Amino acid sequence: xxxxxxxxxxxxxxxxxxxxxxxxxxxxxxxxxxxxxxxxxxxxxxxxxxxxxxxxxxxxxxxxxxxxxxxxxxxxxxxxxxxxxxxxxxxxxxxxxxxxxxxxxxxxxxxxxxxxxxxxxxxxxxxxxxxxxxxxxxxxxxxxxxxxxxxxxxxxxxxxxxxxxxxxxxxxxxxxxxxxxxxxxxxxxxxxxxxxxxxxxxxxxxxxxxxxxxxxxxxxxxxxxxxxxxxxxxxxxxxxxxxxxxxxxxxxxxxxxxxxxxxxxxxxxxxxxxxxxxxxxxxxxxxxxxxxxxxxxxxxxxxxxxxxxxxxxxxxxxxxxxxxxxxxxxxxxxxxxxxxxxxxxxxxxxxxxxxxxxxxxxxxxxxxxxxxxxxxxxxxxxxxxxxxxxxxxxxxxxxxxxxxxxxxxxxxxxxxxxxxxxxxxxxxxxxxxxxxxxxxxxxxxxxxxxxxxxxxxxxxxxxxxxxxxxxxxxxxxxxxxxxxxxxxxxxxxxxxxxxxxxxxxxxxxxxxxxxxxxxxxxxxxxxxxxxxxxxxxxxxxxxxxxxxxxxxxxxxxxxxxxxxxxxxxxxxxxxxxxxxxxxxxxxxxxxxxxxxxxxxxxxxxxxxxxxxxxxxxxxxxxxxxxxxxxxxxxxxxxxxxxxxxxxxxxxxxxxxx
Amino acid sequence: xxxxxxxxxxxxxxxxxxxxxxxxxxxxxxxxxxxxxxxxxxxxxxxxxxxxxxxxxxxxxxxxxxxxxxxxxxxxxxxxxxxxxxxxxxxxxxxxxxxxxxxxxxxxxxxxxxxxxxxxxxxxxxxxxxxxxxxxxxxxxxxxxxxxxxxxxxxxxxxxxxxxxxxxxxxxxxxxxxxxxxxxxxxxxxxxxxxxxxxxxxxxxxxxxxxxxxxxxxxxxxxxxxxxxxxxxxxxxxxxxxxxxxxxxxxxxxxxxxxxxxxxxxxxxxxxxxxxxxxxxxxxxxxxxxxxxxxxxxxxxx
Numbered sequence: 001x002x003x004x005x006x007x008x009x010x011x012x013x014x015x016x017x018x019x020x021x022x023x024x025x026x027x028x029x030x031x032x033x034x035x036x037x038x039x040x041x042x043x044x045x046x047x048x049x050x051x052x053x054x055x056x057x058x059x060x061x062x063x064x065x066x067x068x069x070x071x072x073x074x075x076x077x078x079x080x081x082x083x084x085x086x087x088x089x090x091x092x093x094x095x096x097x098x099x100x101x102x103x104x105x106x107x108x109x110x111x112x113x114x115x116x117x118x119x120x121x122x123x124x125x126x127x128x129x130x131x132x133x134x135x136x137x138x139x140x141x142x143x144x145x146x147x148x149x150x151x152x153x154x155x156x157x158x159x160x161x162x163x164x165x166x167x168x169x170x171x172x173x174x175x176x177x178x179x180x181x182x183x184x185x186x187x188x189x190x191x192x193x194x195x196x197x198x199x200x201x202x203x204x205x206x207x208x209x210x211x212x213x214x215x216x217x218x219x220x221x222x223x224x225x226x227x228x229x230x231x232x233x234x235x236x237x238x239x240x241x242x243x244x245x246x247x248x249x250x251x252x253x254x255x256x257x258x259x260x261x262x263x264x265x266x267x268x269x270x271x272x273x274x275x276x277x278x279x280x281x282x283x284x285x286x287x288x289x290x291x292x293x294x295x296x297x298x299x300x301x302x303x304x305x306x307x308x309x310x311x312x313x314x315x316x317x318x319x320x321x322x323x324x325x326x327x328x329x330x331x332x333x334x335x336x337x338x339x340x341x342x343x344x345x346x347x348x349x350x351x352x353x354x355x356x357x358x359x360x361x362x363x364x365x366x367x368x369x370x371x372x373x374x375x376x377x378x379x380x381x382x383x384x385x386x387x388x389x390x391x392x393x394x395x396x397x398x399x400x401x402x403x404x405x406x407x408x409x410x411x412x413x414x415x416x417x418x419x420x421x422x423x424x425x426x427x428x429x430x431x432x433x434x435x436x437x438x439x440x441x442x443x444x445x446x447x448x449x450x451x452x453x454x455x456x457x458x459x460x461x462x463x464x465x466x467x468x469x470x471x472x473x474x475x476x477x478x479x480x481x482x483x484x485x486x487x488x489x490x491x492x493x494x495x496x497x498x499x500x501x502x503x504x505x506x507x508x509x510x511x512x513x514x515x516x517x518x519x520x521x522x523x524x525x526x527x528x529x530x531x532x533x534x535x536x537x538x539x540x541x542x543x544x545x546x547x548x549x550x551x552x553x554x555x556x557x558x559x560x561x562x563x564x565x566x567x568x569x570x571x572x573x574x575x576x577x578x579x580x581x582x583x584x585x586x587x588x589x590x591x592x593x594x595x596x597x598x599x600x601x602x603x604x605x606x607x608x609x610x611x612x613x614x615x616x617x618x619x620x621x622x623x624x625x626x627x628x629x630x631x632x633x634x635x636x637x638x639x640x641x642x643x644x645x646x647x648x649x650x651x652x653x654x655x656x657x
Numbered sequence: 658x659x660x661x662x663x664x665x666x667x668x669x670x671x672x673x674x675x676x677x678x679x680x681x682x683x684x685x686x687x688x689x690x691x692x693x694x695x696x697x698x699x700x701x702x703x704x705x706x707x708x709x710x711x712x713x714x715x716x717x718x719x720x721x722x723x724x725x726x727x728x729x730x731x732x733x734x735x736x737x738x739x740x741x742x743x744x745x746x747x748x749x750x751x752x753x754x755x756x757x758x759x760x761x762x763x764x765x766x767x768x769x770x771x772x773x774x775x776x777x778x779x780x781x782x783x784x785x786x787x788x789x790x791x792x793x794x795x796x797x798x799x800x801x802x803x804x805x806x807x808x809x810x811x812x813x814x815x816x817x818x819x820x821x822x823x824x825x826x827x828x829x830x831x832x833x834x835x836x837x838x839x840x841x842x843x844x845x846x847x848x849x850x851x852x853x854x855x856x857x858x859x860x861x862x863x864x865x866x867x868x869x870x871x872x873x874x875x876x877x878x879x880x881x882x883x884x885x886x887x888x889x890x891x892x893x894x895x896x897x898x899x900x901x902x903x904x905x906x907x908x909x910x911x912x913x914x915x916x917x918x919x920x921x922x923x924x925x926x927x928x929x930x931x932x933x934x935x936x937x938x939x940x941x942x943x944x945x946x947x948x949x950x951x952x953x954x955x956x957x958x959x
Contacts, residue, residue, distance in 0.1 A: 363775070366717040377719070377769075386762045387755060400751045403811045406802065411958050414806065418954050421802055422795035422947065428758070429791025432765050436787050440772030440780070446715045508750065515749030519733050522747075523759070526729035530879065534725060537875040541709035551713040551774045552871055565772070565780025573788040577940060 004043040005060035011040030013113035016106025030094035034085045041082035048074040052486035065122035068493030073119045076337035080239040081112040083465035084232040090461035111137035124173035124183040135162040154224035161221035168208035193256035213245025216274040219297045220610035226293035231348025235341035238296045254494045261315045267308030274301025275427040280578040283571040284605040288357040299336040309401040320505035326491040328398030335390040339382040342469040346376035354455035359567035361449040362442040368455040373443045375466045380435035382473045388520030390476035437570045446561040480513035665743035669735045673889035674698035676921045683925025710874035715775040723770025724879035727763040734759035741913025748814030771868035782867035792943040799950035803835035821901040831953040838946040843891035851934045892920035
């Protein structure tokens with residue numbers, strides 16, 4: 001088993017080298033690299049399955065140990081990395097793209113290896129090595145198309161954000177290592193969380209891991225970076241790379257004993273903000289990949305709601321809350337990895353087939369790309385938490401957690417439930433609205449541009465990984481009882497509670513999960529009966545003379561594709577309700593006179609945190625620095641003065657102590 | 658057990674169109690007309706099922722799947738709700754979340770079918786539907802939280818079960834507020850006045866009706882039946898919550914039907930006595946329903 005752990009890390013790392021070494025035969029080289037990533041993923045899945053299905057934690061080498069929590073994240077890493085690698089064969093083929101594809105494979109493999117390493121690490125140093133390998137490989141992946149200035153901007157923004165996070169993590173692990181006397185996680189286990197150490201650790205973890213996870217308001221780097229990378233890389237980044245932030249948060253909070261209730265409350269608040277505002281910003285987007293990236297912020301919010309609930313459960317010694325919160329968060333980590341990568345791959349297929357991912361230039365793709373449409377629709381239903389798909393199951397666990405909290409005596413837990421349940425409901429409703437918009441505007445109706453009219457279906461190598469992800473979504477959605485025991489084991493590993501204490505709540509949730517399965521079966525049966533009924537009625541019914549006609553336009557006989565509702569008009573009613581957080585810029589047309597000339601309407605949605613707060617501050621700072629430089633650097637005397645002033649200040653500081 | 662489940666299914670499948678008939682009869686009484694027969698919705702369904710269908714050239718399989726998925730989702734949501742003399746066919750902790758999300762699935766399917774026609778009217782209807790629904794969702798959950806907290810039960814079956822009459826005595830004010838909120842949500846979710854006007858034929862003002870403009874024949878029959886079923890589900894929920902009775906006896910079955918009748922008449926009265934709200938006011942109405950339920954939760958804290 002320990003060899004498999006090493007294989008899960010080493011094989012993806014080596015994959016890019018294989019692609020480079022066999023450069024003479026690009027087709028074979030790409031397939032070899034893909035095979036290595038898939039073999040690494042299979043080893044990772046094997047390790048994770050062994051741990052989650054009841055095996056002991058696996059120690060592979062000094063500093064490497066896979067326990068239940070690691071295994072859960074290894075599942076997500078393995079599924080998404082393999083699907084993305086196979087997709088890359090058709091989407092970014094080495095045979096036609098050339099050296100750029102080799103580079104992408106190299107960094108892709110390293111990013112996967114870095115993630116596997118940090119998920120398997122049992123030592124802070126090893127964790128940070130994996131973290132940095134992943135972060136730098138991702139930077140190189142984001143700037144794949146570095147000749148475009150906006151992509152360079154996105155890449156450097158990402159680099160700055162991730163290194164601020166890394167800085168916080170260095171401080172965090174230094175604090176923990178100093179308190180424990182070792183950088184081994186095993187030595188840090190059991191440190192008290194309720195002292196000054198605890199609050200510092202929590203604040204640093206929120207900053208460092210929150211930046212990586214894209215928790216609002218630390219999400220500002222995420223939409224540009226995820227939109228800039230090639231689609232299978234975006235799938236990896238949105239599907240699993242942001243989850244390493246969640247993993248870190250869980251790992252660190254799992255080490256400490258007796259987390260204060262304030263931690264849980266803080267996470268609930270931040271998670272709620274991310275969930276609602278993430279989807280609100282997503283609604284306002286026109287670019288499909290940016291939209292999906294904002295949905296990642298939303299889903300991270302839902303995961304953090306679950307984590308907050310589980311932490312509240314630990315601080316109150318309530319195993320039911322621990323289990324349900326953790327099961328919701330943990331399963332949503334895997335689920336979001338599955339459906340978000342499915343959706344990003346679908347976005348890649350749209351770009352591949354129609355040449356654009358601008359929603360208002362698409363339309364009618366369901367007829368040109370029927371298979372992609374079906375798979376994307378499944379992903380859209382899953383991310384909108386609609387039954388019988390997997391997104392519903394994990395959100396349902398979080399709901400169950402809040403409901404359990406509501407039943408407890410005392411008002412504070414009721415207050416959390418009265419906050420969390422409507423927030424989840426609102427986020428779910430908004431997500432369904434947003435994906436009705438995406439699917440409706442991109443795949444349904446009629447084509448809004450020549451590219452969409454002549455779009456072509458994706459090749460099989462791109463459809464197969466999407467099909468794999470979609471069937472995983474469907475399987476979890478149809479059989480939720482199967483996922484509870486592994487989640488309970490992971491929850492026990494994280495909370496260090498006795499598995500027996502979690503067994504009761506897990507069994508109760510399992511009963512409900514059977515109910516969900518039963519209703520899913522009833523839904524399928526009802527749909528089958530209705531399909532048969534409809535077909536029989538239509539077969540015997542009299543045929544209308546023209547049974548294919550134009551859409552009813554209230555008597556207007558010449559409808560065009562431009563009369564359809566656009567993505568912006570569809571979302572406008574909802575986006576305008578968030579005018580307190582989303583500051584849309586609009587260049588409205590001027591229409592005057594009886595015969596107005598041609599005019600156009602432009603809207604643009606700046607990110608409130610990045611474009612309205614951080615960038616103005618950065619620009620002001622830049623101007624100030626320029627002025628200071630002009631003042632001081634012109635004459636040597638001024639520079640001497642600066643040195644003297646610094647020296648005096650240091651002396652004063654030293655003597656004042 | 659089996660006969661009761663069969664009774665539950667029979668009630669679920671047969672009664673809903675009658676509710677539409679009662680609503681329409683109430684409206685015609687207010688308008689001083691004789692009005693259509695009470696069983697007119699059944700005749701309409703039978704007629705539509707015999708007809709053929711005409712499809713727009715822009716539509717794809719999504720348009721044809723919309724009514725099927727919509728009705729199947731509402732039907733399976735009906736399995737979670739107890740009727741008068743029979744308990745729910747399926748009941749478990751947290752089943753009301755599934756109930757709400759199944760209604761969401763039906764809405765998603767209908768909205769996609771509407772967008773598939775490429776008509777700006779239907780796009781408009783779909784946009785309004787998903788907008789108002791996403792605001793109604795939190796209100797619905799807050800209402801259900803009130804009932805869950807008051808009865809201490811976390812399943813629809815438990816909330817509507819024997820614990821409910823006992824909960825009314827100490828928490829009548831809170832439960833009444835939540836029931837009023839639920840009535841408002843029922844009106845909004847079913848596309849009724851004051852949110853939407855099912856009788857209008859002016860596409861620009863409609864929400865639900867405009868989404869199904871292009872459906873015909875058996876597809877329209879499925880949609881109409883689904884709409885009746887959804888109204889019935891909300892009526893059943895309200896009638897059980899307000900009348901608060903145990904299961905089993907013939908009397909409770911009769912009481913349940915009386916409650917449904919009262920609900921349908923209530924919808925008809927609101928429809929006759931009120932004008933439709935302006936579109937911008939609808940979110941305020943829904944937020945108002947949320948606030949009402951949140952206030953009810955605060956009352957339960959004492």
